[in-house]
Every structure is written in C-alpha cells, then in structure tokens.
Amino acid sequence: MNKLFIIKIGGNVLDKPEALDRFLADFASIKEPRILIHGGGKIATRIGEKLGIEANYINGRRITDAETLDLVTMVYGGLVNKQIVAKLQKLGCQALGVTGADANLIGAVRRPVKEIDYGFVGDIQAEGVNTALLYFLLKQGMIPVFAPLTHADGVMLNTNADTIASVLAVALSKHFDVRLIYCFEKKGVLANVEHEDSVITHLPRRLYDELLGKGVFADGILPKLENAYQAINSGVKEVLIGEAGDLLQNTGMQTSGTLITS
Numbered sequence: 001m002n003k004l005f006i007i008k009i010g011g012n013v014l015d016k017p018e019a020l021d022r023f024l025a026d027f028a029s030i031k032e033p034r035i036l037i038h039g040g041g042k043i044a045t046r047i048g049e050k051l052g053i054e055a056n057y058i059n060g061r062r063i064t065d066a067e068t069l070d071l072v073t074m075v076y077g078g079l080v081n082k083q084i085v086a087k088l089q090k091l092g093c094q095a096l097g098v099t100g101a102d103a104n105l106i107g108a109v110r111r112p113v114k115e116i117d118y119g120f121v122g123d124i125q126a127e128g129v130n131t132a133l134l135y136f137l138l139k140q141g142m143i144p145v146f147a148p149l150t151h152a153d154g155v156m157l158n159t160n161a162d163t164i165a166s167v168l169a170v171a172l173s174k175h176f177d178v179r180l181i182y183c184f185e186k187k188g189v190l191a192n193v194e195h196e197d198s199v200i201t202h203l204p205r206r207l208y209d210e211l212l213g214k215g216v217f218a219d220g221i222l223p224k225l226e227n228a229y230q231a232i233n234s235g236v237k238e239v240l241i242g243e244a245g246d247l248l249q250n251t252g253m254q255t256s257g258t259l260i261t262s
Helices: 017-029 041-051 066-090 131-139 161-172 205-213 219-233 244-250
Strands: 003-009 034-038 095-098 143-146 149-152 155-158 177-184 202-204 238-243 258-261
Touching: 003 017, 003 161, 017 066, 017 244, 034 066, 034 161, 041 066, 066 095, 066 143, 066 149, 066 155, 131 143, 131 161, 143 161, 161 177, 161 219, 177 219, 177 244, 202 205, 205 219, 219 238, 219 258, 238 244
Parallel strands: 003 034, 003 177, 034 143, 095 143, 177 238, 202 258
Antiparallel strands: 149 155, 238 258
C-alpha cells in the first residue's frame, strides 16, 4: 500500500508566523499523499476576548456554548483554515480547506452530558469518516486541510484536533500505510519536563503504562498519547510525536521524536 502522512499541527506553531511558514514549506515539499489537521484555540481565545466572549475550560477542555460555537466556527473554519490554505497554494499545493461538515467528511454525535456539560462538542468514530471521498481526493492529488470542527443534526460541533487526526488515520489505514504525526513545540515525549533533551525515542504501551503510573507525563501530552494508542490499536501502522521543525526528518526513515508502538 502507498504511504499516507496524517499530520496535526498545534497552536504553538500557528501562533508564530515565521515558524508556521517554515512548517508549511516543509509540509509542501513532502511528495507522498498527506492530510493536515490544525487547531487554533489560542487564536480563538484572543479574538473572543476582543468580542467579550470569555473562554471557559474544565480539565483542559473548552466548554462550547452557543456563543463560543459561533466563535470557533469563524476562527477555525474561516480565519485559521483559509490562511493556511492560501499559504499552501502559494507553495504549489492543491490544498482544500474543509471541516467535517463539508461533503459530510466527518460526522459526529454531540457529546452526552454526564458529570460535565461540554456544550456543542463532537465525539467521532472512524465509521463517521467519508473514507471513499477522502481516498478519491487524495488520489487526485488534493491535500485536505481540516479545521477542528465536525457536525451532527445540522449543527457544527467543536472537536478536538488530536482526535480528528487519530480517527482519520484509523479510517484511512484500510487504504494506506498511515504514519500519524503530531507536531508540537517539544522534541518529543519527555521523561522529565524540566529537561528538553530527555526525549523518549520509543514508547511501547507497556512502558507508557509503567511511566504513567509513576506520574511522569505532563497533563498536556496525555490526550495525544491516548489518541496515539487508540490509533495503533485500530490498525494505524505508526504514530510519531515530535517537534514541528523536524517534520521532514519525521516523514523519512530516520525519525526523531517519540515513536509510538503497540
């Protein structure tokens, strides 16, 4: 099967124009089929402050009321997504900016209210991905650029970008050898958050469970790791977590960062 790179870029790169331009130049130079998923939470928070919309988080996750849903739809699906697409077009990429609602690419269900009401937040499964259309677009040389938004019952839903990347990887693993890459500001998963050079280069599930029990991992990395193992357990060949500046190396054979395996 052909290789497919599914690459998620985090807010710490989106917030820095020069870093984003370098990343997109590297992304554009990749020859294999690829999909880009972006966040944009910090940008949404800044614009929300200007509009008098206060960000509300519980356990690190944004509560999305109706007003916040309008905000993130505008910022993620409009401002951030189209700026990225325009930059990629300049670099010669046939980028197509999308949300899950476009062509029903990713359907979802609104997250049920349990202890916490997260509001208009979407939960997705691989079965909700329009795999046939994505496969067709990729074969036509198109590069889907996903904003972190899905839909259900005629309503847009705020959806975690890491999760979207993982679910897309699982859905498309039936057609491609998928390498899922989470790009962020660190060199990889750190054994000691105080030391940038303490990258764990290989993290099988057994070692992850052991280190998790010792409280090694910072809260911010845990959602990425859980999404990574869910993807591996569901047929994705490789998951890598690393620095955005190492993208080209991490699409090759000699990777840096943290390689996630079963």
